[in-house]
Amino acid sequence: MDAPRAVSAAYSGSFSESASRALAEELRSKLGGDPQLALVFASSSYAPYLADLCEVLTIYGHAPLLVAVTGQGFLAEGAEFEAEEGFSMLGLRHPAMKAIPIAFTPEALETEEPTAWHGITGVGPAEAAGWILFANPHLVPVERLLRIWNRAYPGIPAWGGLAGGASEGETAVFLDRKPVEGGVAIALQGEIGFHIVVSQGCRPIGDPYTVTGADRNILYTLGSGSAYQALANAFESLSEREREKAHGHIFVGLAVSEYRDEFRQGDFLVRNILGADPSSGAVAVGALVRVGQTLQYQLRDPESAERSLRKLLQAEKIEFFLERPPLAALVSLCAGRGKGLFGVAGRDAGMIQELFPQLPAAGFFANGEIGPVGKLNYLHGYSASVLFLS
Incomplete structure (x- = not known):
């Protein structure tokens, strides 16, 4: 059986089909084969080109499952790109993992009955190691969504964030090559570690x-x-x-x-x-x-925000990863962090890279971050929500 692998990269610049194709081919080559799951975090300025970008990355990256979300910036492997054009991407291969995507509409939230959601998703209450959630905040009442999720999947952690953009027209979530009206949930099943750190600013x-x-x-x-x-x-x-x-x-x-x-x-x-x-x-x-x-x-407070994230990351490293290093990290940062909070760019992403050198990582500046506190999942503000897959 092939060993689990993950790769990540970022492209900074206006949309270019050739540059996007080159990045997709490079990541696939480094991954040593086709990814099971590809996650794309694009700047809000890419919204008009997101369908084209997803098509290029799907075709040349050989990604059978690709999910893309816009944000007010993106990040990859220690670098943060705030208010810049471009995108980051993470590709994942894990033979013992299965990824099940579900697109949901605002109308689906009319029911809060847990068993109804098991039918909507096709995933039972204990059939996921964790969930990845992206939603359009202009269309989805996300706190209501998370109340439903906590009842339908009690004790199962969820990581993700709200799509970002200067306007509703620049806010988008895509599943494969098509825009999704409400949002996308991805159930990760199988023998995969799913550890989330939520640090507040x-x-x-x-x-x-x-x-x-x-x-x-x-x-x-x-x-x-x-x-x-x-x-x-x-x-x-x-x-x-x-x-x-x-x-x-x-x-x-x-x-x-x-x-x-x-x-x-x-x-x-x-x-x-x-x-x-x-x-x-x-x-x-x-x-x-x-x-x-x-x-x-x-x-x-920038000092306590930095101190909190460092303490939580160090505890995660000691508790879970001394003998079994993480495979990849996914990062959802509040758009109010970054340079606006710390005075310099790259503080959060750089700290993750410092404590977990060479770890493939990608993510975005969100309009709200999703992560658990205790056994319940919440929508956060001014936080860093970091998912480690192992």
């Missing part, structure tokens, strides 16, 4: 509170005080240097679990603050909030 500030007054996405009271006063208190808890840089970088964190004595970075789902009114004490946030939830304000 925010850290908790101030105190955690119980939500005591809220209406949909409007926070009124936290504990015995107003949501606005709690926000002001969190801001005042920062050092003078941190306060100078905090404008536009404070968010809300909704605790994944209420049953903790102490909340740390990674225990929250981070969401945007949409507005705050000191006269009423209300704060509008980018999530539906319920009374009884635990909430803590968060600071977007």
Whole structure:
């Protein structure tokens, strides 16, 4: 039996059929045969040419299964290409693995019955080692999708992200050579390791509170005080240097679990603050909030973001990969990370390459990142979601 193999590469530049063909042929040659699965991460500027790109890569890369998604940038093997034209690609051969693709439409989400989804996908509740999910956020309510997925496939990890683009016309997901209206799910079956790291770019500030007054996405009271006063208190808890840089970088964190004595970075789902009114004490946030939830304000912080990812990657390396190195990595980065967060390009991808030298890796800057916390899969913001296949 052939040994599992993976290869990755990137092309930076405007769409070129000849350049795309050369890259596909090179990857196939390095792979030593036809890939079972090819994943393509293209810049949003490639949206008008994505059908042509997928056709070229399918024909000359001999890919029987190819999935492509647009993003606000792409990455491969230690290099990040933010707001650049081009694409990255990862090809995978694994004799003990089977990849099953499912295209789903927004209409499919009308049912949340788990058994109905087993019929839609043709995959039973325990028949996948893990899932890869890509969705068009303009067409799919992704948090609803993940609630369904968690019920239909309990305890099965999912990695992926939301297609990105400056407009709906630049946001696309393709299965083989055709655009998909909603999204694509890929079930990976067989003897393949599926390990996901989710690292957030925010850290908790101030105190955690119980939500005591809220209406949909409007926070009124936290504990015995107003949501606005709690926000002001969190801001005042920062050092003078941190306060100078905090404008536009404070968010809300909704605790994944209420049953903790102490909340740390990674225990929250981070969401945007949409507005705050000191006269009423209300704060509008980018999530539906319920009374009884635990909430803590968060600071977007490059130092803690880098420290968190490094710590999680090192733990993954020790726990899983000392004796069995990973085969490949797939990376979904928030479009708010990269140079905008760290001040330099390539920090996240470079760290993965530093800790896992020569590991084939590809991915994209997404409009939202998918990954598990505990045994449930969530949509994240300002995070790095990294899937290691082994």
